[in-house]
Amino acid sequence: MQQPYVVARDLTKAFDDKPVLSGVSFEVQAGDVIGVLGKNGAGKTTLLELVLGFTPASEGRVEVFGHESYRLPGAVKARVGFVPQQDELVNQLTAGHQLKLIRSFYKTWDDALIARLVAVWDIDLGERVKNMSVGQRQKLSILLALGHRPDLLLLDEPVASLDPLARRQFLEQIVEIVADGNRSVVFSSHIVADIERLANRIWILKDGRLHWQGDFDDLRESIVRLHLRGTQPLHSQVQIPNALAVDFTHNHATAIVHGWSAELEAQITAITGAEIEVEGLTLEDIFLAMHR
Amino acid sequence: MKAVLRLIWTYFTATRLMRGLVVPGLVLSGAGMVGYLYYPPWTLGTGMRSSPLWLQSVVLVAPWLGLILLFFASSLLPVIIERVAFGRMVLILPRARVALLISAVATAGFIAVLTALTGVFAFYYYPNEIKPERIFSRALLVVFSDVSLMYVALWIVGKARGIWLLIGSLLIAFGILTPLSLIGLPSGVPAIVWVGIGGWVAFALLLLFGGRLKQRLARPLAGFARLARRVLPRAAYASGTEFPLLLGTNQPWLVALGQAIPVVVAAWLFRQHTVWLFFLTLFSAIGGAITSTAAARSRVLWLRNAWTRAELFRRVETAYWRYNAYPLGVLLLLYVAIGSYLEISTARLAFGVPLLALGSVASLYLGLMMTRGLRWFEGALGVVTMGLLMWTAVTIGGTPSGSLIGETLDRINVIELEVALAALALIYRTIASARWNTLDWMVCRNGPATRAAG
Numbered sequence: 148m149q150q151p152y153v154v155a156r157d158l159t160k161a162f163d164d165k166p167v168l169s170g171v172s173f174e175v176q177a178g179d180v181i182g183v184l185g186k187n188g189a190g191k192t193t194l195l196e197l198v199l200g201f202t203p204a205s206e207g208r209v210e211v212f213g214h215e216s217y218r219l220p221g222a223v224k225a226r227v228g229f230v231p232q233q234d235e236l237v238n239q240l241t242a243g244h245q246l247k248l249i250r251s252f253y254k255t256w257d258d259a260l261i262a263r264l265v266a267v268w269d270i271d272l273g274e275r276v277k278n279m280s281v282g283q284r285q286k287l288s289i290l291l292a293l294g295h296r297p298d299l300l301l302l303d304e305p306v307a308s309l310d311p312l313a314r315r316q317f318l319e320q321i322v323e324i325v326a327d328g329n330r331s332v333v334f335s336s337h338i339v340a341d342i343e344r345l346a347n348r349i350w351i352l353k354d355g356r357l358h359w360q361g362d363f364d365d366l367r368e369s370i371v372r373l374h375l376r377g378t379q380p381l382h383s384q385v386q387i388p389n390a391l392a393v394d395f396t397h398n399h400a401t402a403i404v405h406g407w408s409a410e411l412e413a414q415i416t417a418i419t420g421a422e423i424e425v426e427g428l429t430l431e432d433i434f435l436a437m438h439r
Numbered sequence: 440m441k442a443v444l445r446l447i448w449t450y451f452t453a454t455r456l457m458r459g460l461v462v463p464g465l466v467l468s469g470a471g472m473v474g475y476l477y478y479p480p481w482t483l484g485t486g487m488r489s490s491p492l493w494l495q496s497v498v499l500v501a502p503w504l505g506l507i508l509l510f511f512a513s514s515l516l517p518v519i520i521e522r523v524a525f526g527r528m529v530l531i532l533p534r535a536r537v538a539l540l541i542s543a544v545a546t547a548g549f550i551a552v553l554t555a556l557t558g559v560f561a562f563y564y565y566p567n568e569i570k571p572e573r574i575f576s577r578a579l580l581v582v583f584s585d586v587s588l589m590y591v592a593l594w595i596v597g598k599a600r601g602i603w604l605l606i607g608s609l610l611i612a613f614g615i616l617t618p619l620s621l622i623g624l625p626s627g628v629p630a631i632v633w634v635g636i637g638g639w640v641a642f643a644l645l646l647l648f649g650g651r652l653k654q655r656l657a658r659p660l661a662g663f664a665r666l667a668r669r670v671l672p673r674a675a676y677a678s679g680t681e682f683p684l685l686l687g688t689n690q691p692w693l694v695a696l697g698q699a700i701p702v703v704v705a706a707w708l709f710r711q712h713t714v715w716l717f718f719l720t721l722f723s724a725i726g727g728a729i730t731s732t733a734a735a736r737s738r739v740l741w742l743r744n745a746w747t748r749a750e751l752f753r754r755v756e757t758a759y760w761r762y763n764a765y766p767l768g769v770l771l772l773l774y775v776a777i778g779s780y781l782e783i784s785t786a787r788l789a790f791g792v793p794l795l796a797l798g799s800v801a802s803l804y805l806g807l808m809m810t811r812g813l814r815w816f817e818g819a820l821g822v823v824t825m826g827l828l829m830w831t832a833v834t835i836g837g838t839p840s841g842s843l844i845g846e847t848l849d850r851i852n853v854i855e856l857e858v859a860l861a862a863l864a865l866i867y868r869t870i871a872s873a874r875w876n877t878l879d880w881m882v883c884r885n886g887p888a889t890r891a892a893g
């Protein structure tokens with residue numbers, strides 16, 4: 148098996164003794180498309196910046212392609228692409244100059260890809276960056292991160308400023324990038340539908356910890372909504388195991404549970420005596436249930 | 440190497456303005472050097488061929504003008520370095536730190552080498568006491584250091600908007616010319632060279648090792664910050680301070696004290712009254728120029744108060760007068776105190792006081808006029824105003840040594856110039872008042888958000 152691109156162990160980051168991440172461990176394998184979800188301030192950006200070595204971990208260690216992230220050598224950086232939440236473009240340059248400037252730092256550059264995306268995204272290369280709209284700047288930032296065909300692409304809220312069409316084109320581009328199975332993408336977004344459409348693995352950050360990390364399908368099988376129909380009224384005192392949320396209405400109850408399995412089904416049936424109907428949830432429902 | 444060359448190319452050619460400066464800059468400096476061989480400017484009576492005065496003047500000035508144009512053509516250097524080095528790009532781009540450092544040194548070095556060569560050509564036919572290699576090495580060191588410091592000045596200026604940019608550019612042009620006199624010092628290494636070397640060493644260390652240093656110092660610095668928070672009083676909003684807080688005029692002492700250091704240094708460096716007054720006048724204009732951001736800042740005040748635009752203008756005007764009183768007061772005190780110490784005549788000092796006040800007032804209203812950013816009209820007025828201020832400063836100061844040996848002061852001329860400045864300030868006020876009556880906040884701030892919204 149190929150060595151993981153990123154390995155993080157017991158990662159903790161605190162600012163002024165205020166912990167943002169505590170004891171987080173994860174791996175990024177080749178071909179992974181990982182969607183990072185979390186409330187505002189959950190630590191998504193901090194997590195990505197730790198991987199990129201922008202900031203040292205308070206405790207623990209992150210390795211990217213076998214190197215400590217805080218001391219990444221140039222050759223490893225050439226394998227990484229990053230789209231920040233707020234672009235870092237030089238306002239005075241034109242889009243074309245900005246592309247040429249960044250291109251000069253890399254040994255390889257996919258001119259054909261950039262030319263295609265410039266055409267598809269309708270980017271005016273002669274336009275000065277400071278005159279571009281927020282969405283256009285975001286598109287340019289994405290181009291700068293894709294041009295050298297990175298093996299590991301990290302994107303912090305990359306589509307927040309894009310219109311639906313550009314968002315869809317961007318997602319298609321990501322799919323194309325990871326199609327060869329040797330590249331990985333880690334991206335955070337509040338647009339859950341995009342993560343749902345694209346990611347094969349999900350990380351959910353809550354209270355500074357990775358509350359969930361695993362395959363999207365596993366997550367959907369694990370967290371489900373149950374419709375319980377009893378012959379007698381169901382009392383609110385009834386404790387449903389692994390419940391994230393429960394609503395009672397006479398002899399009917401709706402519960403969202405985690406760790407769904409045949410054993411859990413048997414347990415709930417025994418406690419409530421009700422008939423159980425299982426409903427799959429969208430990622431947004433799962434996220435909301437986890438944060439109730 | 441590719442990145443270094445691309446960076447240097449970008450510094451010089453990224454915008455139309457830069458490209459417009461770099462071509463005449465190269466032509467003038469190159470042709471000027473050759474011109475020096477055919478029309479030597481400094482021959483010290485060695486019997487070289489004579490030429491018309493106008494031609495001598497053109498030949499004398501051309502290469503230096505070319506070098507100044509080249510410097511301004513590379514003025515994107517601090518902007519790009521800041522954006523890449525202080526952001527996260529430096530951490531992501533391969534070998535970005537080294538590329539940035541080499542490109543910056545090479546760019547400053549390129550201008551310094553051209554200047555040093557120009558110096559050698561200029562003195563080519565000069566009697567032999569000054570050896571060409573000595574001219575070259577001294578010019579190279581002084582100009583390299585000076586250009587480096589000017590990049591820092593450009594960077595600071597580039598962070599400001601409007602008239603600050605204009606004044607800063609003039610200040611930099613002045614800064615380019617002044618050290619040339621240091622090249623001719625008889626012996627020793629001029630102080631500016633040490634400042635330049637120190638600056639580059641500090642910059643290189645910060646750029647290459649700043650991240651690790653920050654990591655090492657993170658804990659002690661966090662402890663120090665906690666201690667400081669406990670010990671120092673916290674800056675807090677207090678009722679009644681809303682207006683200056685929102686307008687940015689809440690800390691007049693900061694500017695007042697901030698300008699004291701360079702003024703004292705200038706007095707130490709430039710003991711001639713003319714040069715010193717020239718410098719002080721620039722500072723008086725800078726103090727007033729903060730108003731160029733007033734229009735954009737005033738929107739929030741207008742939204743939260745029942746004032747008309749005319750009333751808003753009056754209140755803003757009063758606030759800036761009050762704010763400017765502090766830096767101007769400090770400037771005048773320093774002027775009189777240091778001027779007396781340098782034994783500048785009372786008459787010259789007396790005429791210098793209204794000049795500084797007029798510099799502050801004229802720039803205050805010029806800034807208030809900028810309700811649509813810095814456009815050609817305002818830019819031209821800025822140049823005219825600065826020119827008039829400088830002319831007045833030179834008229835008051837006299838020739839560099841004349842003021843100290845009793846050269847006559849043309850009082851009528853000075854009074855005329857100062858009355859003209861006062862009239863200019865009044866005109867600016869009238870225009871500013873009229874513009875504020877129809878203030879459009881969609882166009883007064885030239886930012887991307889406004890454009891996107893438009």
